[in-house]
Amino acid sequence: MDEIIRKLTSRKLWAAAAGMAAGLAMVFGLDADVVATTAGAVVALASAVTYILTEGRVDAERVKTAADAVQAAADALERTEDGRA
Template identity: 70%
Template structure:
């Protein structure tokens, strides 16, 4: 699951998707304004998605470090009480 999320947050992937969509739109004869709008939307969505996923990972790591520090402090207190 993590690997899939990492791949889906890749800007390279979304740039490639935008390229494919643009190419298909040209093949089917869509208006250039429509093509530009769709390509822009794909890139914008990819940027927002990448930001959200990245910030979520950063936040999760911060929480993990806080939990580890709390556990270490609790273990230290338990050890001090036993002596």
């Protein structure tokens, strides 16, 4: 599942999709300015979403690491207080 999410958040995928959509829009006669603006918006949005998701994962991992360290310290303190150190 993580692999699918990673691929769906790939800027390369969204750039390729925007390029394909832009090409199809040109084939069907849409205005070039509209096509360029829309493609740019899609790529910019995909980049922003990818950044947000990536930073969220990094932050979540940092919190998990900190929680594990706090738990280890609490366990060590508990062993010390019980005289098991």
